[in-house]
Amino acid sequence: MKRPAVLIIFIFVTILGLGIVQMSVANQISTTGAELAELQKEVETYKRKNAILQEELLAAASLTTIAEEAEELGYTEAKSQLSLTSPLPLARR
Numbered sequence: 001m002k003r004p005a006v007l008i009i010f011i012f013v014t015i016l017g018l019g020i021v022q023m024s025v026a027n028q029i030s031t032t033g034a035e036l037a038e039l040q041k042e043v044e045t046y047k048r049k050n051a052i053l054q055e056e057l058l059a060a061a062s063l064t065t066i067a068e069e070a071e072e073l074g075y076t077e078a079k080s081q082l083s084l085t086s087p088l089p090l091a092r093r
Contacts, residue, residue, distance in 0.1 A: 059065060
């Protein structure tokens, strides 16, 4: 008569332990899911900012923008080169 009582108590304790483990794992998963959603939002925000910065960089690095800024700073395009001496020949025949 003692064996079935021990078996029933063992099964009850096992079921109780597994229930506690299941609840703790479910709690941990739900917390992790919320953190994951927040991190995904952050990633999307950084992707948008990165795209905007990349567009700004390409616009600032374009030759048209550089030429306009150079003109505003007073740089002019060289029309012809003036040389006071004749260039030396590179090689003789």
